[in-house]
Amino acid sequence: MFRTKSIPLKFAAACIVGMTAFTGSIVAKEAADEPANPTAVFAAPQRDGSHDFDFLIGDWKAHVRRLPDRLNNSDKWDVYDGISNHHKVFDTNANLEQFEVTSPDKKLHIKAQTLRMYNPQTHQWSIYGLDLDKGELDFPVPVVGEFHGDRGEFYNQQPWKGRVILVRYMWLNISPKSARMEQSFSPDGGKHWEVNWICELSR
Numbered sequence: 314m315f316r317t318k319s320i321p322l323k324f325a326a327a328c329i330v331g332m333t334a335f336t337g338s339i340v341a342k343e344a345a346d347e348p349a350n351p352t353a354v355f356a357a358p359q360r361d362g363s364h365d366f367d368f369l370i371g372d373w374k375a376h377v378r379r380l381p382d383r384l385n386n387s388d389k390w391d392v393y394d395g396i397s398n399h400h401k402v403f404d405t406n407a408n409l410e411q412f413e414v415t416s417p418d419k420k421l422h423i424k425a426q427t428l429r430m431y432n433p434q435t436h437q438w439s440i441y442g443l444d445l446d447k448g449e450l451d452f453p454v455p456v457v458g459e460f461h462g463d464r465g466e467f468y469n470q471q472p473w474k475g476r477v478i479l480v481r482y483m484w485l486n487i488s489p490k491s492a493r494m495e496q497s498f499s500p501d502g503g504k505h506w507e508v509n510w511i512c513e514l515s516r
Contacts, residue, residue, distance in 0.1 A: 363406040365438065365460040368487055369399040370408060373514040377414050377423070380509040384473070384500055391421055394504055397514055406431045425451075438464045440482065456482050463487045481505050491515050 363411050363473040378390045395414030402409055410427040426443040437459045442451030458467030465484035479499040486493040496510035 359436045361433075362436055362438070362459050363433060364431060365431075365465065366399075366406075366408055366429055368489070368492065369410075369514075370401060371399060371516065373397045373399070373410065373492075373516050375414055376513045376515070378511045379423075380507075383509045384478070384507055391416060393421065393423060395423075397512070402428075438465075438467065452480075458482070460484070470479055473498065473500075476500065481506065 340502075346347070356484035366483045373396065375393075376401045377395075377397050378395040379393065380387060380390055382389065392412035393416050393432075396412070398411045399408050401407065407428065407430045410425075410428065410429075412425045415422045421441040424446070425491040426445055426496075428441045428443055430441075432439065433439075437457055439457050441455045444451055444459050448491050452469065452471055456464065456467040456469045463485075465482075469480050471480055472478075479502065481495075481499070483490060483495045483497070485495065491516045494512045494514070495508050499506045
């Protein structure tokens with residue numbers, strides 16, 4: 314017969330504690346190695362941007378600088394002054410702009426309308442340029458985007474002289490008495506941008 318050798322109680326307890334600590338470290342390591350839940354970033358509710366353009370509602374003076382020769386390294390700008398008036402469409406968050414500016418020598422004149430509509434599902438704005446005189450949209454698709462803080466960015470693609478370019482609208486320097494809107498074109502997918510329209514509003 315084999316004799317069973319007894320293990321001291323203190324030694325057994327130490328082994329149990331050691332095994333427990335070792336197992337716990339393995340579990341903790343496995344948990345740390347697991348990738349974060351990829352859907353966690355969507356758990357928080359998205360920001361409601363339906364009132365982002367409320368600052369525009371009302372009547373403004375408009376000072377415009379326009380680069381007519383675009384994506385051609387031009388630095389010759391035309392200057393205009395006039396009005397930019399914004400009103401809500403019925404009782405919605407959509408708004409319509411009536412815009413009219415003229416050059417100091419009265420030789421250049423721009424008249425335009427803009428419709429901005431908010432999508433509560435995508436939390437983004439779609440901006441359409443309207444040509445009411447011709448009865449058509451300026452672009453076949455709107456510029457689409459949203460605000461981050463007090464900066465709004467909106468994008469689309471459009472053909473330009475035989476190629477497709479990126480178009481960006483930006484709203485900056487927003488206050489109750491002033492705001493700035495810029496339009497830029499990019500011929501290389503957003504690596505480089507050329508500003509071709511600057512509209513500074515005041516009231």
